[in-house]
Amino acid sequence: MSSPRRSVHSTDPADQPLLEVSGLRTQFYTDRGTVTAVDGVDLSLTSGEIVGLVGESGSGKSVLARSVMGLVDDPGEITDGDVRLNDESLVNADDERLNELRGGTVSMVFQDPMHSLNPTLSVGEQIAETVRLNQDIGESVSLSAEIKRKILGAAEDSEAWRRAIEMLETVQIPEAATRADDFPHEFSGGMRQRAMLAIALSCEPDLLIADEPTTALDVTIQAGILDELRALKDAFDTTILLITHNLAVVAETCDWVNVMYAGEIVERAPTSVLFENPSHPYTQGLIASTPRVDDPDAALKPIPGSVPDGVGEQPACKFAKRCPEAKPACYEDPPTFRSVGTDHEVACLRRGTEAERL
Numbered sequence: 001m002s003s004p005r006r007s008v009h010s011t012d013p014a015d016q017p018l019l020e021v022s023g024l025r026t027q028f029y030t031d032r033g034t035v036t037a038v039d040g041v042d043l044s045l046t047s048g049e050i051v052g053l054v055g056e057s058g059s060g061k062s063v064l065a066r067s068v069m070g071l072v073d074d075p076g077e078i079t080d081g082d083v084r085l086n087d088e089s090l091v092n093a094d095d096e097r098l099n100e101l102r103g104g105t106v107s108m109v110f111q112d113p114m115h116s117l118n119p120t121l122s123v124g125e126q127i128a129e130t131v132r133l134n135q136d137i138g139e140s141v142s143l144s145a146e147i148k149r150k151i152l153g154a155a156e157d158s159e160a161w162r163r164a165i166e167m168l169e170t171v172q173i174p175e176a177a178t179r180a181d182d183f184p185h186e187f188s189g190g191m192r193q194r195a196m197l198a199i200a201l202s203c204e205p206d207l208l209i210a211d212e213p214t215t216a217l218d219v220t221i222q223a224g225i226l227d228e229l230r231a232l233k234d235a236f237d238t239t240i241l242l243i244t245h246n247l248a249v250v251a252e253t254c255d256w257v258n259v260m261y262a263g264e265i266v267e268r269a270p271t272s273v274l275f276e277n278p279s280h281p282y283t284q285g286l287i288a289s290t291p292r293v294d295d296p297d298a299a300l301k302p303i304p305g306s307v308p309d310g311v312g313e314q315p316a317c318k319f320a321k322r323c324p325e326a327k328p329a330c331y332e333d334p335p336t337f338r339s340v341g342t343d344h345e346v347a348c349l350r351r352g353t354e355a356e357r358l
């Protein structure tokens, strides 16, 4: 659904985005100094959209995702800005509330599946557990989960187990009924990633954050998972934030794309617009450095240099040092977003209307 971007300032509740990230800054206090991994990000997701977040390794995609979930690793913290889900602040929410939301409304597939599965429980049991928790949260406010489990006992357990197998089938684990008894170490990397997705989907979340959900998978299974994400969106109006450095995955799956560089969003547009008319020199560089599906033999032009590490002073435009179009002003004047087409915004002094453009 490529609905036009809705105004953040609209007073119509139907126009409110599901997720609204504003001015978000996340920093880590390390021996090297303070690392600013997310540096003033604004992001808005409307119900039923699949929104892509792309950028080179180290650009801050995972930290942004973890910040939204309230799961920033030590020694990091959110130092500025807000994350609002259905207009409720998550930055100010307590752990109890965050846990409640993470079990149902929001769920995340982490980039590192081995560290997010419990090694001591079978894969099926872990999915069944999520199903049970989700039912408890969804159905009962008066009865504690513990009591409810005792009363409902085996019947609910077998229902949760059946659902767990169904979810493993959904993410294309072969012989799901047998493999459900396996422990995470008995799964391949790709299967673990799919198991993580099964757990995330079994919450039937309103918002799914999927961090590189297909990276370890072969192309056929990758396509199946992407189909699954689209089907999920259609069936439940699930909003998905899809993080990847694979532009082909974005092109195929997302309604919108946000391009992230050194902790900042530098360009956003509907997917087709972004690929037909990339504007930011960084986006243009990313596309030129990626193999083309339609012309796999075309010469690739890597972007020279690398993503800054987020420590110390940066030029006003953090891409300036690597940018083929940089002018002295790019080092001095911070770029703000400019419109370069319908729903198409870019943070670059060298873009915009003739009057704006450097």
Ligand SMILES: Nc1ncnc2c1ncn2[C@@H]1O[C@H](COP(=O)(O)OP(=O)(O)OP(=O)(O)O)[C@@H](O)[C@H]1O
Pocket: 028, 030, 035, 036, 037, 055, 056, 057, 058, 059, 060, 061, 062, 063, 064, 073, 074, 075, 076, 111, 245, 308, 309, 310
């Ligand atoms: N726990 C941490 N402590 C210190 N710095 C961190 C920590 N986690 C992330 N960072 C730093 O934050 C920056 C952004 O990292 P992040 O993992 O978000 O990048 P990414 O875009 O997800 O990259 P990739 O595509 O490789 O997954 C990097 O400079 C990284 O070193």
Ligand code: NI
Pocket: 061, 062, 063, 111, 211
């Ligand atoms: Ni990452």
